[in-house]
Amino acid sequence: MTTVSVLTIDLNELEEGGTTFTWNSSAEDLDLSDAEVEFSGPIRTVATLHRLADTLSAQGQTTYTIGVSCARCDEPIELSCYTTFHFVFQKDKPKGVEGDEDETLVWLDVDADELDLGKEVRDYVLLEIPMNPVCKEYESGTCPNLVDVEKAESEASDRGKADPRWDALKALKNT
Numbered sequence: 001m002t003t004v005s006v007l008t009i010d011l012n013e014l015e016e017g018g019t020t021f022t023w024n025s026s027a028e029d030l031d032l033s034d035a036e037v038e039f040s041g042p043i044r045t046v047a048t049l050h051r052l053a054d055t056l057s058a059q060g061q062t063t064y065t066i067g068v069s070c071a072r073c074d075e076p077i078e079l080s081c082y083t084t085f086h087f088v089f090q091k092d093k094p095k096g097v098e099g100d101e102d103e104t105l106v107w108l109d110v111d112a113d114e115l116d117l118g119k120e121v122r123d124y125v126l127l128e129i130p131m132n133p134v135c136k137e138y139e140s141g142t143c144p145n146l147v148d149v150e151k152a153e154s155e156a157s158d159r160g161k162a163d164p165r166w167d168a169l170k171a172l173k174n175t
């Protein structure tokens with residue numbers, strides 16, 4: 001049995017019922033090298049594939065550790081993260097169907113004989129990376145930079161927030 005780091009499944013070999021797969025991937029394997037965090041250790045994915053006649057689904061979890069800087073005091077911290085996923089695979093996408101609205105539905109080519117979970121798992125991993133990770137000192141209220149950083153943070157979040165009043169103004173201008 002060979003260990004592969006990319007999240008592929010040979011559909012010709014996949015048996016009816018449930019089969020569980022485990023992958024240990026690197027950030028490079030999952031095309032995550034450009035993410036703004038350092039992954040420490042393998043990105044571990046455990047997924048159970050269910051095949052029932054033509055119906056195929058995958059359910060699983062990816063766990064990983066990232067090295068980031070505390071959003072408040074800039075101290076380096078390590079965070080253990082995980083994401084869970086559930087995908088349904090369908091072959092032969094009908095014409096005119098976008099299929100993009102439902103991110104749990106993955107279309108396969110009609111003659112596909114390999115399934116690659118890499119792109120889907122990558123998206124889920126990226127979504128779970130915390131925007132504002134904080135260190136334990138901050139969480140327990142003992143971070144020495146608490147006041148400064150909260151001020152900076154509230155300013156930043158004010159800038160990022162869309163003000164509903166602007167939308168109302170825009171609507172007025174467009175009429």
Ligand SMILES: [Zn+2]
Binds near residue numbers: 138
């Ligand atoms: Zn901190």
